[in-house]
Amino acid sequence: MKTNQTMLAESVPSLDQVRENGSDASAKIAFYLPTGNEVDLCIHAYRSRIPLMLKGPTGCGKTRFMEHMARRIGRELITVSCNEDTSATDLLGRHLIRGGDTVWTDGPVTRAVRTGAILYLDEIAEARADAIVVIHSLTDHRREIFLDRTGESIQASDDFMVVISYNPGYQRSLRELKPSTRQRFASITFGYPNEREEIRIVAHEAEIDAATAKKLVGIATKIRQLTELSLLESVSTRLLIAAGKLIASGIPPRAACIAAIAEPLDDEAETIAAIRQLIEISI
Ligand SMILES: Nc1ncnc2c1ncn2[C@@H]1O[C@H](COP(=O)(O)OP(=O)(O)O)[C@@H](O)[C@H]1O
Numbered sequence: 001m002k003t004n005q006t007m008l009a010e011s012v013p014s015l016d017q018v019r020e021n022g023s024d025a026s027a028k029i030a031f032y033l034p035t036g037n038e039v040d041l042c043i044h045a046y047r048s049r050i051p052l053m054l055k056g057p058t059g060c061g062k063t064r065f066m067e068h069m070a071r072r073i074g075r076e077l078i079t080v081s082c083n084e085d086t087s088a089t090d091l092l093g094r095h096l097i098r099g100g101d102t103v104w105t106d107g108p109v110t111r112a113v114r115t116g117a118i119l120y121l122d123e124i125a126e127a128r129a130d131a132i133v134v135i136h137s138l139t140d141h142r143r144e145i146f147l148d149r150t151g152e153s154i155q156a157s158d159d160f161m162v163v164i165s166y167n168p169g170y171q172r173s174l175r176e177l178k179p180s181t182r183q184r185f186a187s188i189t190f191g192y193p194n195e196r197e198e199i200r201i202v203a204h205e206a207e208i209d210a211a212t213a214k215k216l217v218g219i220a221t222k223i224r225q226l227t228e229l230s231l232l233e234s235v236s237t238r239l240l241i242a243a244g245k246l247i248a249s250g251i252p253p254r255a256a257c258i259a260a261i262a263e264p265l266d267d268e269a270e271t272i273a274a275i276r277q278l279i280e281i282s283i
Pocket residue numbers: 031032033034035057058059060061062063064065193201205237238241
């Protein structure tokens with residue numbers, strides 16, 4: 001007899017299988033260019049019911065990766081963008097007054113646990129401590145949540161998975177995750193893709209030619225090497241795509257790069273001037 005685990009393992013399709021499922025299915029799967037072993041790691045973590053932590057700077061593909069993987073695995077992706085106000089109640093649910101009655105309404109975590117979805121808690125380190133505690137019972141052998149407002153305990157099905165994202169370099173969020181939280185997860189580090197990969201991503205996403213994408217990636221590579229700029233965070237793939245889209249829609253390349261790359265990176269006039277100079281000699 002097959003265990004749940006082997007049945008689950010066999011039910012995770014390869015990308016080719018997803019593509020063979022028909023044009024509808026392949027049209028909906030988000031484009032994701034792997035830059036390491038992240039696809040295999042995610043599928044195996046899912047099969048083994050190990051929660052995942054995605055680490056890395058903003059705009060380097062973490063959200064896109066999960067959109068792609070959820071589609072491949074065949075589960076709904078429920079995303080919560082955490083901020084400093086995110087509380088346990090926001091995650092679990094609350095009583096709402098509807099037409100004179102009080103009705104319990106599931107929060108996103110409860111909904112994901114009930115339906116066996118992939119729960120993606122984006123920027124988890126930003127959330128309040130009581131929100132982080134909610135994920136403890138979900139990420140150890142218990143795999144359950146307790147709703148103290150209704151007295152209900154809900155066990156997650158085998159299909160359920162927790163994924164969190166965390167940006168270790170994000171200066172404004174100095175709140176580090178505690179070891180007791182971190183050690184519940186297998187972790188994948190996302191960085192900027194290498195030049196060849198990034199050219200493909202930018203060309204695909206912005207719908208521009210490879211030569212223009214190459215110039216944009218060249219600018220990014222130079223900015224990323226300029227550590228003396230002491231940027232809070234360096235230029236992301238997302239910014240390059242934005243510059244590419246502005247170019248595709250008719251903004252002159254330099255102006256597009258200044259608006260989409262130089263200005264969003266910093267407010268200091270000197271820093272922006274240095275980046276502008278670099279743009280002007282590159283495109
Ligand atoms: N490996 C990749 N494959 C395909 N697209 C990518 C990849 N990395 C980044 N992107 C593009 O960059 C954009 C920003 O990435 P995103 O997933 O939102 O970043 P993060 O969640 O890490 O902040 C995506 O919308 C996508 O267009």
